[in-house]
Amino acid sequence: MHIAAGLPGEGTEGFRTSHRQAGETAELIRAAGPGAVVRSSPYNYADLELVILLRSRRDRSAAFGHRELGPLADDGMSELRATVKCYLDTERSMSAVGRLHIAKSRVAYRIRKAEHLLGRPVKGNCLRL
Numbered sequence: 001m002h003i004a005a006g007l008p009g010e011g012t013e014g015f016r017t018s019h020r021q022a023g024e025t026a027e028l029i030r031a032a033g034p035g036a037v038v039r040s041s042p043y044n045y046a047d048l049e050l051v052i053l054l055r056s057r058r059d060r061s062a063a064f065g066h067r068e069l070g071p072l073a074d075d076g077m078s079e080l081r082a083t084v085k086c087y088l089d090t091e092r093s094m095s096a097v098g099r100l101h102i103a104k105s106r107v108a109y110r111i112r113k114a115e116h117l118l119g120r121p122v123k124g125n126c127l128r129l
Contacts, residue, residue, distance in 0.1 A: 003042040021045040083110040
């Protein structure tokens, strides 16, 4: 027996979304089979969301991106997103981001600005970001 949970939501629509997420989580665990499951339930959608999204629809991937990027998803933030991506791709090296042809101090400023907009450090859970 497995228990699966979706993300918390508000109101009827939030309940429906959470219920759908729990169903997708349970479906993934069932599809993986008994030999592939390494931990016991409960299984949380948040822990498996990336895998679920890889099997999912484009609109859900977009919702994930907007939720994770927050204000950084806005059209005017492409330069900031590029800096953050390069920073994460280079293992959080300020000097390696120099390939964008900007000074280390400018990189540091942009990373601080991104963290302020996100409300969390960019180095936490890099894969999701």
